Amino acid sequence: DIVVILSGMTVPGKYLRSSPITPGEIENLCTLASGIKVLGGPIRLGFSKEGGKGAKELGIDAEDTILAKSDIEAFVYDLFENGKLCDPEDISHRMRTVDEIGRWSKLGAFIIAQHPDYPHVMCEMETYRGCGRKVHCSFCTERFYGHSDHRPVADVIAEVSSLYDLGARNFRIGRQPDLLSYHAKDIGADVLQPSPDVLETLYSGIRKVAPELKVLHMDNTNPATMVAYPEQSLEILKTIVKYHTSGDIAALGIESADPAVVRANDLKIHPDDVFDVIEMINDVGSARGSSGLPELLPGLNFVHGLPGESKKTFELNYDLLKDVLDSGLLVRRINIRQVMAFPGTKVYGDDDLVYKHKKLFLKYKEKIRKEIDLPMLRKIVPIGTVLKDVMCELHDERSKHDLTFGRQFGSYPLLVGFPLDLPLGAFVDAAIVGHGQRSVKAIPFPLDVNSTPLQVIKEIPGLNAMDVSKIISGVPYANMDELVQKVALPENILEYLSVNP
Numbered sequence: 148d149i150v151v152i153l154s155g156m157t158v159p160g161k162y163l164r165s166s167p168i169t170p171g172e173i174e175n176l177c178t179l180a181s182g183i184k185v186l187g188g189p190i191r192l193g194f195s196k197e198g199g200k201g202a203k204e205l206g207i208d209a210e211d212t213i214l215a216k217s218d219i220e221a222f223v224y225d226l227f228e229n230g231k232l233c234d235p236e237d238i239s240h241r242m243r244t245v246d247e248i249g250r251w252s253k254l255g256a257f258i259i260a261q262h263p264d265y266p267h268v269m270c271e272m273e274t275y276r277g278c279g280r281k282v283h284c285s286f287c288t289e290r291f292y293g294h295s296d297h298r299p300v301a302d303v304i305a306e307v308s309s310l311y312d313l314g315a316r317n318f319r320i321g322r323q324p325d326l327l328s329y330h331a332k333d334i335g336a337d338v339l340q341p342s343p344d345v346l347e348t349l350y351s352g353i354r355k356v357a358p359e360l361k362v363l364h365m366d367n368t369n370p371a372t373m374v375a376y377p378e379q380s381l382e383i384l385k386t387i388v389k390y391h392t393s394g395d396i397a398a399l400g401i402e403s404a405d406p407a408v409v410r411a412n413d414l415k416i417h418p419d420d421v422f423d424v425i426e427m428i429n430d431v432g433s434a435r436g437s438s439g440l441p442e443l444l445p446g447l448n449f450v451h452g453l454p455g456e457s458k459k460t461f462e463l464n465y466d467l468l469k470d471v472l473d474s475g476l477l478v479r480r481i482n483i484r485q486v487m488a489f490p491g492t493k494v495y496g497d498d499d500l501v502y503k504h505k506k507l508f509l510k511y512k513e514k515i516r517k518e519i520d521l522p523m524l525r526k527i528v529p530i531g532t533v534l535k536d537v538m539c540e541l542h543d544e545r546s547k548h549d550l551t552f553g554r555q556f557g558s559y560p561l562l563v564g565f566p567l568d569l570p571l572g573a574f575v576d577a578a579i580v581g582h583g584q585r586s587v588k589a590i591p592f593p594l595d596v597n598s599t600p601l602q603v604i605k606e607i608p609g610l611n612a613m614d615v616s617k618i619i620s621g622v623p624y625a626n627m628d629e630l631v632q633k634v635a636l637p638e639n640i641l642e643y644l645s646v647n648p
């Protein structure tokens with residue numbers, strides 16, 4: 148028997164229903180299981196519970212567990228060479244090739260059926276790994292993948308097709324440092340030249356093999372590519388919006404608006420260029436789509452604690468975000484974190500500013516959440532906006548009142564809180580009735596007046612107290628006609644209501 152544990156993260160995050168495995172849990176699993184135990188994934192680079200703490204080598208007390216020091220999939224494959232189980236000590240640690248991932252991704256697609264939420268799973272598609280830049284940003288682990296090796300477009304489409312045939316409907320082209328640079332050309336500059344035709348082939352091909360897909364989103368893109376090649380980048384962004392589903396986010400590694408930090412860490416984009424990039428994505432993607440969210444918006448990532456950081460850095464980052472907000476441009480997500488320094492990166496051992504600036508960082512983060520995130524969220528999803536297909540995921544046991552959390556399928560989905568006890572796993576359309584700093588309060592759309600408590604009916608956008616008592620006094624209604632007859636309500640309120648006899 149063989150136990151394979153995949154774990155780890157290179158970017159810290161918070162999760163709604165799960166958290167990354169801990170070394171103690173790995174030890175328990177490995178102690179309980181017999182046979183060969185292989186551990187791998189990003190955890191091979193080190194382990195840290197959160198950003199702002201350097202990743203440490205994983206010291207677990209499970210002697211017979213093997214840490215795959217390169218690609219775990221290649222290690223496990225080699226263990227079974229010629230159909231026979233080999234001695235793990237004889238296996239070399241290596242990266243898998245693009246040909247191998249082409250074959251394995253189709254053969255291994257069946258595994259999605261083992262996901263607890265199957266068929267409601269998000270399939271992350273890889274196009275390539277490794278950064279094409281000649282100089283790498285000081286904190287980035289992408290350098291460990293070496294020279295970037297791009298998967299053939301046909302292989303990625305074939306993988307989508309295999310997953311689709313097994314029932315998958317949600318896809319994110321998320322595993323690459325810069326989607327715009329997929330099969331980009333090296334013309335000798337620091338930034339590769341994008342190939343719009345390749346992205347057209349990829350996206351149109353995915354749509355062809357997965358005609359009824361529900362989500363097609365992207366993830367990272369390098370803002371420096373957009374600065375260096377605006378025409379090609381614009382063409383690709385238009386292609387993405389033509390074929391994707393709305394609510395998409397182009398996550399941009401801005402990292403810092405302080406030129407001193409940019410210089411000290413070989414960061415990819417100069418602060419003066421950031422505005423143009425945000426504007427370009429807004430021009431193409433800010434229109435509202437069928438999911439209820441804008442088609443495609445930028446997400447901005449900032450990293451703190453890097454060499455060269457000073458109090459001024461915090462001011463410059465804040466000023467940039469404030470300018471974006473005041474200009475009317477939309478940003479869907481602002482990710483601010485302290486660096487998680489991994490062994491082998493330039494910043495490893497040079498991250499003292501993380502600790503020195505911790506208090507300053509927390510205060511600044513709070514300020515951004517209140518003064519930027521909140522007003523930005525109000526613009527992106529104003530009161531009354533309807534978000535389609537929110538999956539109910541969790542009942543908040545700590546809340547004194549009924550509270551169900553859910554999210555749409557998609558890239559960096561918004562957290563939606565319903566003041567009701569909704570069935571977990573159900574998909575509900577959500578009308579926004581309030582905003583938190585990074586979440587929204589919503590009621591099901593439309594809302595059944597016969598079964599909904601008074602406190603929740605009160606939340607219907609635009610409904611006054613007198614209308615609420617009129618609605619409540621007439622419950623139960625046989626149908627919508629009876630409701631309309633008994634309570635004179637304007638059309639824009641009626642659309643939020645329904646009657647389930």
Ligand code: SF4
Pocket residue numbers: 277278279280282283284287288289290324369400415
């Ligand atoms: S952060 Fe992006 S541009 Fe910088 S080295 Fe990593 S992948 Fe390359």
